[in-house]
Amino acid sequence: MLISTLQFSKSKSQKRPFKINIRVVLSLLLVLSTVFVIGNQAFAEKDKDTLIYSWASNVGELNPHLYSPNQMFAQAMVYEPLVKYAEGGKITPWLAEKWTVSPDGKIYTFTLRKGVLFSDGTPFNAQAVKKNIESVLLAKGRHEWLELVAQIDKVEAVDDLTVNLFMKHAYYPTLQELCLIRPLRFMSPAAMPEDGNTSKGIKKAVGTGPWVLVESRKGEFDLFERNDKYWGEKPKFKKLLIKVIPDPNSRVIALETGEIDLIHGAAGHGAGQISLDAFERFAKDPQYVTGISQALATRVMAVNSKRGATADINVRKAIQHAVNKAAMVKAIFYGVEKQADTLYPSDTPYSNIPLKPFEYNPESAKKILDNAGWKIDSANKIRSKAGQELSIDLCFVGNDSQQKAIAEVIQGDLSKVGIKVNLIGEEEDSNINRQKTGEFNMIFNETWGAPYDPHSFCSSMRAPSHADYQAQIGLSMKAEIDSKISQVLLSTDETKRQELYSYILTTLHDQAVYLPLTYMTGVIVHKKDLKGVVYGPTKYEIPFELFERL
Numbered sequence: 001m002l003i004s005t006l007q008f009s010k011s012k013s014q015k016r017p018f019k020i021n022i023r024v025v026l027s028l029l030l031v032l033s034t035v036f037v038i039g040n041q042a043f044a045e046k047d048k049d050t051l052i053y054s055w056a057s058n059v060g061e062l063n064p065h066l067y068s069p070n071q072m073f074a075q076a077m078v079y080e081p082l083v084k085y086a087e088g089g090k091i092t093p094w095l096a097e098k099w100t101v102s103p104d105g106k107i108y109t110f111t112l113r114k115g116v117l118f119s120d121g122t123p124f125n126a127q128a129v130k131k132n133i134e135s136v137l138l139a140k141g142r143h144e145w146l147e148l149v150a151q152i153d154k155v156e157a158v159d160d161l162t163v164n165l166f167m168k169h170a171y172y173p174t175l176q177e178l179c180l181i182r183p184l185r186f187m188s189p190a191a192m193p194e195d196g197n198t199s200k201g202i203k204k205a206v207g208t209g210p211w212v213l214v215e216s217r218k219g220e221f222d223l224f225e226r227n228d229k230y231w232g233e234k235p236k237f238k239k240l241l242i243k244v245i246p247d248p249n250s251r252v253i254a255l256e257t258g259e260i261d262l263i264h265g266a267a268g269h270g271a272g273q274i275s276l277d278a279f280e281r282f283a284k285d286p287q288y289v290t291g292i293s294q295a296l297a298t299r300v301m302a303v304n305s306k307r308g309a310t311a312d313i314n315v316r317k318a319i320q321h322a323v324n325k326a327a328m329v330k331a332i333f334y335g336v337e338k339q340a341d342t343l344y345p346s347d348t349p350y351s352n353i354p355l356k357p358f359e360y361n362p363e364s365a366k367k368i369l370d371n372a373g374w375k376i377d378s379a380n381k382i383r384s385k386a387g388q389e390l391s392i393d394l395c396f397v398g399n400d401s402q403q404k405a406i407a408e409v410i411q412g413d414l415s416k417v418g419i420k421v422n423l424i425g426e427e428e429d430s431n432i433n434r435q436k437t438g439e440f441n442m443i444f445n446e447t448w449g450a451p452y453d454p455h456s457f458c459s460s461m462r463a464p465s466h467a468d469y470q471a472q473i474g475l476s477m478k479a480e481i482d483s484k485i486s487q488v489l490l491s492t493d494e495t496k497r498q499e500l501y502s503y504i505l506t507t508l509h510d511q512a513v514y515l516p517l518t519y520m521t522g523v524i525v526h527k528k529d530l531k532g533v534v535y536g537p538t539k540y541e542i543p544f545e546l547f548e549r550l
Helices: 002-012 022-048 072-078 126-138 147-151 174-178 248-256 276-283 313-322 325-331 362-371 401-415 428-437 455-460 467-472 478-489 494-510
Strands: 050-055 083-085 091-093 096-101 107-112 152-159 162-167 211-217 221-226 239-244 262-266 288-292 297-303 383-385 391-397 420-426 442-446 514-520 522-527
Touching: 050 262, 072 211, 072 221, 083 174, 091 096, 107 126, 126 152, 126 162, 147 152, 147 174, 147 455, 174 455, 248 262, 248 276, 248 401, 248 522, 276 288, 276 522, 297 467, 313 362, 313 401, 325 401, 325 514, 391 401, 391 428, 401 420, 401 442, 428 442, 428 467, 442 467, 442 514, 455 467, 455 478, 478 494
Parallel strands: 050 239, 391 420, 391 442
Antiparallel strands: 083 091, 096 107, 107 162, 152 162, 211 221, 221 239, 262 522, 288 522, 297 442, 297 514
């Protein structure tokens, strides 16, 4: 810069000879080199105490009581629940040290942990709990998917550290749903709007969690710092920088060049953190440490029972028989994820029921379509019926390489039985909007894993804000399914509850509104200078506070 500036000055004036004072130049160079060295030392120190991760987008304003564009893993870094979900389905104390439940199941009394502060220094107490829960209740319409919100009658601050939560009915998943990342976590009352209605926005993201959001630059990064007021074990790193990298291939390059420290995410979740072929390459490279999580959820396609050709149950059943999932698992997932034939694995609560899988059998698919009147045109190999071409739209997130690969496999498999598949790849926000409006025949979906399954996921099927509702809306028994879901959530009898879940899951299976693909796992990749990099008990939380540099 110094040389180019000097040259530019010379070209601007030719009237007087340009003289360079060598001593001045040398002095300037010495100053600059000193600054450069000092700056590099500071950067090295900062880098050593800064963990660098990446995500496909910014994390959002981090309103604890709202949804997209707030990213769940980041909300969990800042905000905490009364109770927390642990391995094996255990509910453990968190911001509440203990709790009791009344004999009729309608009153939960929580004793709060002493000495907890929000990151702005505001005390966490019963009044803060009350104000947060009441804020969520002010916007009930935004939380239709979560029955817990509908079942809360009122909340009472008994004293500074005691809270009573009054329920309208005995609701068996209460504690599980209090573990969820949103909407029932707690922010500083000082950061809430004056009227307490956080659905209109918040002043600042302030929670009791181990991290504090300190800076965001749209399309570039989000910077978090360790919460030094944190009541629990503090993060090993002082700072956490989350770079915005939408493309999985660019993320791989960023790890290889040292631009980021690790890749941590469910394959296919979190905007496709990494393709499994790249993961396999890292697994064979001794420079890297790789890991695979337990099964976290089920990867499925939601199949619309109301729109176009997939409104025909025969088409939906033919699709089930036509997709070669075993070949997909081998070619795309390298055996890392296992084939799924039901919406939930049998070890999910209430899901160990006798469901007969749709076996891969293209000839069965052809026979079903033939019998239903979908005849194949020998010229173009596409079936039609009463002038309607057997053509369906399969929608996916365009920059998710894994979704694209799966979509192409399904397209090829269905073409073999005479079904034309139009692939529609688009931005994530557009894809989410399709799930709400039902503008799809098939769309990528996934169950939510613990602690949501099956109660929260089934509860959401009744609200038109997810692909599940849209996939089911064309079913003649949709009202009955929704009624059974409402009943099961309020059931206090285990036998009756199992009967209701059996009806719900069997009906959805037989109606072929879901095409289960694989049981999803998460992957981890990092160089050997990190340790403590693990998966949490759910797919939505990343325990950054446990990670440290060697």
